Amino acid sequence: MDPASQDINLNSPNKGLGVERSDNLSDVPVEGAVGTSANPAAPGLTDEEAEELHIELTKVEEEINTLRQVLSAKERHASELKRKLGLSPLNELRQNLTKSWQDVQTSNAYLSASATLEDITRSEAYKKTQETLSQAGQKTSAALTTVGTAITKRLGDMRNSATFKSFEDKMGNLKYKVVGPKENGEGASSPTDTIPTQKNPPF
Numbered sequence: 001m002d003p004a005s006q007d008i009n010l011n012s013p014n015k016g017l018g019v020e021r022s023d024n025l026s027d028v029p030v031e032g033a034v035g036t037s038a039n040p041a042a043p044g045l046t047d048e049e050a051e052e053l054h055i056e057l058t059k060v061e062e063e064i065n066t067l068r069q070v071l072s073a074k075e076r077h078a079s080e081l082k083r084k085l086g087l088s089p090l091n092e093l094r095q096n097l098t099k100s101w102q103d104v105q106t107s108n109a110y111l112s113a114s115a116t117l118e119d120i121t122r123s124e125a126y127k128k129t130q131e132t133l134s135q136a137g138q139k140t141s142a143a144l145t146t147v148g149t150a151i152t153k154r155l156g157d158m159r160n161s162a163t164f165k166s167f168e169d170k171m172g173n174l175k176y177k178v179v180g181p182k183e184n185g186e187g188a189s190s191p192t193d194t195i196p197t198q199k200n201p202p203f
């Protein structure tokens with residue numbers, strides 16, 4: 001077996017069989033090939049008509065590819081011109097958005113909606129609703145101010161009560177026990193001055 005005639009494609013069904021390509025594979029039909037017997041003519045078409053349609057399809061596909069290449073070249077040229085002019089994609093987007101917004105503002109739907117909105121704001125029902133909401137807002141604001149004042153007064157009264165002062169003294173003593181004297185060398189005194197200052201607490 002000649003190594004040159006061996007099929008070395010590992011995915012080939014003929015690998016290692018020593019198949020001569022020129023002899024045995026020439027009569028194997030290729031799928032999708034134009035003009036082969038593997039593609040029978042469509043129903044209602046003769047072989048000549050099918051051949052003409054295949055030729056026309058090939059020409060159209062070639063034209064499509066040519067147009068794609070021309071379009072790609074034109075797009076590259078346009079982007080090069082934009083780069084030379086200093087136009088960035090961001091500027092382009094901004095210009096497109098501005099133009100789109102101007103188009104929207106001049107559209108019939110927008111103008112009609114604006115006119116309708118103006119009519120609504122001039123209507124009697126709108127004015128009454130606006131008045132009512134304004135009054136409700138003022139009353140709510142006044143009520144919240146009154147509640148805030150009452151709470152502030154109540155907290156002030158509570159802070160001056162004997163119970164709160166006793167609680168405050170106990171919390172001050174607890175803080176003194178936990179934190180100890182101030183670090184600047186002065187002894188911190190508790191609110192009640194009942195605990196003497198220690199320089200080195202026994203911890």
